[in-house]
Amino acid sequence: xxxxxxxxxxxxxxxxxxxxxxxxxxxxxxxxxxxxxxxxxxxxxxxxxxxxxxxxxxxxxxxxxxxxxxxxxxxxxxxxxxxxxxxxxxxxxxxxxxxxxxxxxxxxxxxxxxxx
Numbered sequence: 067x068x069x070x071x072x073x074x075x076x077x078x079x080x081x082x083x084x085x086x087x088x089x090x091x092x093x094x095x096x097x098x099x100x101x102x103x104x105x106x107x108x109x110x111x112x113x114x115x116x117x118x119x120x121x122x123x124x125x126x127x128x129x130x131x132x133x134x135x136x137x138x139x140x141x142x143x144x145x146x147x148x149x150x151x152x153x154x155x156x157x158x159x160x161x162x163x164x165x166x167x168x169x170x171x172x173x174x175x176x177x178x179x180x181x182x
Contacts, residue, residue, distance in 0.1 A: 072109045079112075079120045081163065084129060084156040087148040094135075094143040095121055121146060129155055 082102050087093060090101060098121075099112040124130045129152035137143040148156070 071111055072106070074110065077159070078163075079116065080124055080129070081156065081159045083117075083120050083124060083146075084148055084152050084159070087130060087146060088153065088156060092133075092135075092145045092147045094137055094145050096143075097137075098146065124152070127155075128152075 083098055086098050086101050086105075090097075093101070095114070095117050099114075099117040103111055121130065121132075125132055125146075128149060130146045131149050132144045132146050135143060135145045
């Protein structure tokens with residue numbers, strides 16, 4: 067693991083939240099943050115302010131819905147689920163990031179003229 071954690075690029079956290087909800091089902095904010103950290107191999111650590119700001123933003127845009135429930139440790143928590151609009155936005159964002167990753171891969175693979 068690298069010595070410094072990765073900084074999130076703008077717009078990446080919203081996609082990570084949508085992908086997490088699409089694959090894991092309904093989760094509370096803490097659960098979403100922990101899952102993203104696990105999948106990133108602890109390269110990304112999310113504080114509560116960061117994850118909850120993303121959840122509010124996604125909810126205001128209609129990408130996720132929220133409902134109160136009870137967590138595994140018997141605490142009242144807000145559970146989030148991805149909406150139809152969220153699935154649609156996720157598909158758009160995934161296509162964008164795959165395209166961008168492909169371009170970056172080609173640019174980073176460039177070699178100097180005359181090089182091997």
